[in-house]
Amino acid sequence: MTTEPPELKRYSGPQRAAALLLALGADNGSTLWEQMSVEEIKELSTIMAQLGSVPAAVVEHLLLQFSTEVSTISSLHGSYETTERLLQDVLAPDRAKQIMEDIRGxxxxxxxxxxxxxxxxxxxxxxxxxxxxxxxxxxxxxxxxxxxxxxxxxxxxxxxxxxxxxxxxxxxxxxxxxxxxxxxxxxxxxxxxxxQRRDPHELMAELFNALDRSTEEAMLTALDNRAPDSAERIRALMFTFEDLGNLLPPAIATVVKNADKRMMALALKGAPEAMRTLFLGAMTERAAKMMREDMASMGPVRARECEEAQSQLVRLAKSLADRGEIVLVDPKNDEAMIY
CATH class of the missing domain: 1.10.220.30 (Flagellar motor switch protein FliG, alpha-alpha superhelical domain)
Incomplete structure (x- = not known):
């Protein structure tokens, strides 16, 4: 189990919540913001604006603590009644009623x-x-x-x-x-x-997918020590750059067509040769030649830049899948598909 960084003691509960939401960003934190009342949003926004610089150790600890608690949510005692009371506290009455009707059937x-x-x-x-x-x-x-x-x-x-x-x-x-x-x-x-209920591990897999590679590995390794079953489940649900190699040729061609060319060059520069061949094969001969030239002209680049470009490529593929333009085949299940 990881120990709390000494700097964490300086932050109150609301300050920790504000720092966590700031670290999650707009894409990953939007679901949480939507659950808050106007008053809660105002309070957290005010605290967030006054946070100043937050040490990296504190941010990493808050993210890890959050992922651990969400991943082990099954240890909580939930019922229709407790859920309904919670929703009535944080949502408008009509919205809470609609959600409970969906949950109950x-x-x-x-x-x-x-x-x-x-x-x-x-x-x-x-x-x-x-x-x-x-x-x-x-x-x-x-x-x-x-x-x-x-x-x-x-x-x-x-x-x-x-x-x-x-x-x-x-x-x-x-x-x-x-x-x-x-x-x-x-x-x-x-x-x-x-x-209709969503596995909290799916939420965490999406969050981890959005992290850079080094942070992702560090947090998963730490989670291995605190909640190994949850860590294993999250890994199984994550869709990675390597999983793009399981796409059908038409899907790869669609990703190539929609990708920013510099992002694609960076992603492929740090990719195994098999992945490079796969994506370059989806381009015209002229476009593939130009892409190789672009990769060569970059010279040495930081591994982190390549990993970030690969993460962007994964997010693009998932976005295309959400719009129904491609199908992502889940490599952990030969028959299942993620839309």
Whole structure:
């Protein structure tokens, strides 16, 4: 476990929070700022403006402490009630209500009301694994407009089977309907709510991706000593420059097309020859020749500059993926994809 730097004692709790948010910057800290009230933002902004120079050891300790606490968040006791109270304290009432409705699942007085507020694609994906007779009962309980959309999203043969059973259906015993409701509540609705929650390790992986290579390694090494399981999970979720080598050729060509040429030259100058060949191969012969000349004309450059350029290239690729222009294949899973 790392010890606190002596300089840390000079900083109060609000000052530490302000320093942490300043270190996270706009991109990584925006989610935290959005959760604050106007008064909290004003208070922290005032403290931030008066911080002056903060020692690097203090900044590193605050970031490490933050990453450790977020990564081990599962040790906290959370419930719908405590979460709702927290959101009501930091958000506007309407926004807190909307978020809690999303967490609890679709709104509605009955199970069938709730199902009618679930996306037809999501509901159809679940129902295609059920018995056609069960799906037929569920379809008769949904609003006709929503049932039609769900039916259209089901595989054609499966949907026809369900329709035939609906046509022949006799009154269903109340006990059977109750069992179906209970199954939907315990399996589908609970899984739907859990799927909407984000793993805190994913947040930390994004934060670490935005750090320069030396800081990233130093913090992960320190985290290894304090929370090795969390460190391993974060490493598995991080998307690195080396992972770009798993992109399909069209995706690499799109990254090359959108990248700043100097950034690309710096990134490739510090890259293994295999990565250079991969990216240069996505360029025209003339462009590849000019890129090699640009790299050669740079002369010696600091490794940190190359690493920062590589990080920028990763951020560009993730931005392109967010816009749907490319697909990032997750190297830790042969079938999974990150969009």
């Amino acid at each position: 679709p709104s509605g007085r009955t199970m069938w009301d709730k199902l009618s507020n679930v996306s037809e694609a999501v509901l159809a994906s679940y129902l295609r694994g059920e018995y056609p007779q069960t799906v037929a009962v569920i379809m008769t309980k949904l609003k006709s407009e929503h049932a039609a959309r769900v039916m259209a999203a089901l595989p054609r043969d499966f949907a026809i089977d369900v329709i035939q059973r609906m046509l022949r259906m006799e009154p269903v015993q109340k006990e059977i309907v109750g069992e179906i409701e209970e199954t939907l509540r315990n399996e589908f609705m609970s899984n739907l709510s859990r799927s």
